[in-house]
Amino acid sequence: MKENIRGFIETYVQAYSQRVEINTTYRTPVIAYAAANDPLFQKLQNHRQPEDLLAGAKTVIAYFIPFDEKIVMSNRKKGKSSLGWVHAYIETNLLIESLGKALRNELGKDKVSSFAPPPTHNYDPKTLTSEWSHKHVAYISGLGTFGVHQMLITAAGAGGRIGSTIIDRELDPTPRPAHELCLYKRDGSCLECVAMCTFGALKKDSFDRYLCRDICGTNAERFKKVGPATVCGKCVSAVKCSCYPNDSQNR
Ligand code: SF4
Ligand code: SF4
Structure with missing residues (x-):
C-alpha cells in the first residue's frame, strides 16, 4: 500500500504543477508514516490526537512537497517575499487541500477511511499554536528534524510545504x-x-513567533x-x- 500511496502523491503533485493556471513547480515529495498511537502525539500540548479526528485511526501519513530550487532561490533577497514564493505558498496550500480529498477517494477504493486536516489557518491566534501541527506530526512520522529556523529539515530540505492524512489502516x-x-x-x-532573518525574529537561541507573525x-x-x-x-x-538534508547518508 505504501508504494501505491507514494505513486499517487507523486503523480498528483506532478499533474497539479502542469496545470496552466499553476506557476509552481516541485521536486519529488518525501513521505513518512507514524503509528497513530505513537506516545509523542500525547506530548504535543493543546494538540488533537489522530483518534480525535478519525475514529479507528491507525497511521498518520506525513508528506513534504519540496518547491523547485528556483523558487527557493527567488526568495533570497532581503525584505518582502518574492512573488514566486508567494505563488508557491498559495498554490501549495490549495494543492494539499485537494490532494487530501483525492487521496481519500483513492484509499476509499481499498476500504480505507481517511481524514486530511487543513493545510493552514488551524491555529489559535493568541498562542499561535496549532490544534494539528503538520510539522510536528511530520517530525513524529520520521520525515525530518527541526532546524534553528523552527522548520522541519527533510530528505529534500526545508523549502516546501508539509501535509498529512490520518488513515484507519496499520502501516509500518x-x-x-x-x-x-x-x-x-x-x-x-x-x-x-x-542571517537571513533581518527582521530580528530568529536568533540562534530564540524565536519571536509574534514578530514573525507580524512580518x-x-x-x-x-x-x-x-x-x-x-x-x-x-x-x-x-x-x-x-533543498538538501545535509546528512542523507545517515538516515
Ligand atoms: S540554515 Fe543552517 S543553522 Fe539554520 S536550520 Fe538550516 S542547517 Fe540549521
Ligand atoms: S523567522 Fe519568520 S520573520 Fe524571520 S525569516 Fe523566518 S519566516 Fe521570516
Whole structure:
C-alpha cells in the first residue's frame, strides 16, 4: 500500500504543477508514516490526537512537497517575499487541500477511511499554536528534524510545504532520523537562517513567533491581490538546508 500511496502523491503533485493556471513547480515529495498511537502525539500540548479526528485511526501519513530550487532561490533577497514564493505558498496550500480529498477517494477504493486536516489557518491566534501541527506530526512520522529556523529539515530540505492524512489502516512507521539534520545543532556551524532573518525574529537561541507573525502579516497585506499569503520564508530560502538534508547518508 505504501508504494501505491507514494505513486499517487507523486503523480498528483506532478499533474497539479502542469496545470496552466499553476506557476509552481516541485521536486519529488518525501513521505513518512507514524503509528497513530505513537506516545509523542500525547506530548504535543493543546494538540488533537489522530483518534480525535478519525475514529479507528491507525497511521498518520506525513508528506513534504519540496518547491523547485528556483523558487527557493527567488526568495533570497532581503525584505518582502518574492512573488514566486508567494505563488508557491498559495498554490501549495490549495494543492494539499485537494490532494487530501483525492487521496481519500483513492484509499476509499481499498476500504480505507481517511481524514486530511487543513493545510493552514488551524491555529489559535493568541498562542499561535496549532490544534494539528503538520510539522510536528511530520517530525513524529520520521520525515525530518527541526532546524534553528523552527522548520522541519527533510530528505529534500526545508523549502516546501508539509501535509498529512490520518488513515484507519496499520502501516509500518518510518524510523525517525538518527542524527540532527541541522548543521548548527550537529556541530555548531551554519546559522545561515539567522542571517537571513533581518527582521530580528530568529536568533540562534530564540524565536519571536509574534514578530514573525507580524512580518508574515505585512506580506499578506502587500500581496493581498495575489491571494491569501501570510508568509515570509526568508529563513528557509537560499540557506544550506533549503533543498538538501545535509546528512542523507545517515538516515
Ligand atoms: S540554515 Fe543552517 S543553522 Fe539554520 S536550520 Fe538550516 S542547517 Fe540549521
Ligand atoms: S519566516 Fe521570516 S520573520 Fe519568520 S523567522 Fe523566518 S525569516 Fe524571520
